[in-house]
Amino acid sequence: MSYHLNYGYIWTHFGKLGWGLVLSLELAFVSILIGMAIGLSLALAYTARGGLVRRAVAGYVEFIRNVPLLLLVYLVFYGVPSVGGFAYDATESFVITLSVYAGATMVEVFRAGLAAVPRGLIDAGKAIGLTGWQRLIWVRLPTMFRIVLPSLSNAFVSLFKDTSLASVIAVPELTYGAQWINTNSFRVIEVWSVAAPMYLVTGYVLLFLLQRLERRFSVH
Amino acid sequence: MLYAIQSLPFLWGGLLITLEVSALVVFLSLVAGVVLGIGIAYGPRWIYWPIRIYSDFLRGIPLLVLIFFIYYALPLVGVNFTNVMSVVVALSAFEAAHIIEVVRGAIQSIHHGQNEAAKAIGLRFTQRLLYVIAPQAIRRFLPPWINAVVDTVKGSALVSLVGIVDLTLAIQQVIGRTYIPMPLYVLGAVMYFLINYSLSSASRRLEARFAYIRE
Numbered sequence: 122m123s124y125h126l127n128y129g130y131i132w133t134h135f136g137k138l139g140w141g142l143v144l145s146l147e148l149a150f151v152s153i154l155i156g157m158a159i160g161l162s163l164a165l166a167y168t169a170r171g172g173l174v175r176r177a178v179a180g181y182v183e184f185i186r187n188v189p190l191l192l193l194v195y196l197v198f199y200g201v202p203s204v205g206g207f208a209y210d211a212t213e214s215f216v217i218t219l220s221v222y223a224g225a226t227m228v229e230v231f232r233a234g235l236a237a238v239p240r241g242l243i244d245a246g247k248a249i250g251l252t253g254w255q256r257l258i259w260v261r262l263p264t265m266f267r268i269v270l271p272s273l274s275n276a277f278v279s280l281f282k283d284t285s286l287a288s289v290i291a292v293p294e295l296t297y298g299a300q301w302i303n304t305n306s307f308r309v310i311e312v313w314s315v316a317a318p319m320y321l322v323t324g325y326v327l328l329f330l331l332q333r334l335e336r337r338f339s340v341h
Numbered sequence: 342m343l344y345a346i347q348s349l350p351f352l353w354g355g356l357l358i359t360l361e362v363s364a365l366v367v368f369l370s371l372v373a374g375v376v377l378g379i380g381i382a383y384g385p386r387w388i389y390w391p392i393r394i395y396s397d398f399l400r401g402i403p404l405l406v407l408i409f410f411i412y413y414a415l416p417l418v419g420v421n422f423t424n425v426m427s428v429v430v431a432l433s434a435f436e437a438a439h440i441i442e443v444v445r446g447a448i449q450s451i452h453h454g455q456n457e458a459a460k461a462i463g464l465r466f467t468q469r470l471l472y473v474i475a476p477q478a479i480r481r482f483l484p485p486w487i488n489a490v491v492d493t494v495k496g497s498a499l500v501s502l503v504g505i506v507d508l509t510l511a512i513q514q515v516i517g518r519t520y521i522p523m524p525l526y527v528l529g530a531v532m533y534f535l536i537n538y539s540l541s542s543a544s545r546r547l548e549a550r551f552a553y554i555r556e
Contacts (some may be wrong), residue, residue: 124417124418183534183538183541184534186491186537186541187491187495187533187534187537187538187541188495188530188533188534189494189495189496189497189498189499189509189533190495191498191499191501191509192498192509192512192526192529192530192533195509195512195513195522195526196522196523196527196530199516199522199526200522200523200526200527201523203521203522203523204523282401282402282403282404284403285403285404285405285406286403286405288405289502296403296405296406299406299409300409303409303413309413309414309417310413310414310417310418313406313409313413314410316406317402317406317407317410320401320402320403320406321398321401321402324401324402325401
């Protein structure tokens with residue numbers, strides 16, 4: 122028996138995939154913003170203080186990086202409300218998970234970025250009489266952002282792909298839309314052969330756009 | 342808490358599946374990744390481009406999408422795998438794409454003078470690869486490869502979504518019976534953490550050990 126391709130059902134319900142893709146991008150975008158805030162503050166704390174703070178930050182990074190994201194998604198969605206006595210919807214819960222997950226990557230990125238700011242620049246800032254805070258805001262942070270931009274764009278595309286895990290708690294993003302069409306029509310090859318290139322093309326378009334941004338702000 | 346302890350034998354079964362799937366995938370992706378990685382580093386254009394496209398394609402889609410695609414689509418084109426086999430294929434194909442890049446990077450990081458010197462003393466391609474390039478490249482290969490192994494163990498949690506009772510699904514099933522999610526999720530997270538942390542600290546030790554190598 123041969124299988125006849127029929128894309129009709131996919132096109133009538135393409136909204137599930139299209140709007141799903143938009144939600145995926147939104148999830149990734151919000152999460153990387155919150156992740157960057159977490160990452161930057163922890164990286165600064167890590168660089169400025171020793172001992173306990175360092176160990177706490179390292180513990181957070183190691184824990185998140187060594188546990189499957191799927192388990193973290195379950196833990197935050199099913200586990201935390203069961204002991205916290207409160208509830209949030211699936212989308213909020215996933216954004217929290219992905220932000221905490223992104224935060225762990227961002228700590229490492231920003232820590233390396235801060236360490237890569239040339240010593241001479243900081244000394245020059247000191248020489249013209251900038252205070253510690255002024256050096257941070259006008260010298261170290263701008264230089265650091267330009268250094269870490271390539272890592273940030275990779276992290277963003279990677280997070281965009283990780284948003285597919287939101288489907289397991291029924292957040293209506295792209296993978297969830299594809300699964301919905303899959304279970305309702307059994308047009309299996311068709312739906313995944315549309316969904317996979319949507320991720321692929323969006324990912325590479327993002328990377329292309331971000332690389333133009335990188336060239337614009339390149340340190341060299 | 343008591344339930345969490347009582348469920349340990351059941352979770353142990355799930356843990357074994359996680360470890361078995363991971364070990365199989367690590368082996369298959371290593372073999373495929375090294376062969377294709379050498380192909381992409383040295384091959385002529387007709388070998389280079391198909392591998393390049395394969396690698397960029399697989400690294401560009403989410404692992405979950407690949408797993409669903411292979412799990413649902415293979416039977417339709419007449420390939421009847423068990424569910425474990427089909428996720429092993431999906432995970433291996435995905436990890437191999439990453440290992441190709443690790444191998445390529447490791448080989449290309451070796452100064453080309455090494456290859457030329459080996460040519461000058463009359464070594465054939467396989468000899469150059471085995472005796473000159475590989476011993477140096479393997480030091481650059483090992484740390485990122487262990488990271489790929491950690492990713493494999495983490496990625497193997499996704500097999501629970503196609504009904505394979507690995508550690509993650511075992512936890513879900515125990516929670517389905519007991520309705521005490523938090524202790525079990527934390528227990529599961531700790532189990533994954535212990536496996537992966539020992540791997541990633543091994544990677545860091547190797548990196549430190551090979552740190553003396555400089556161009």
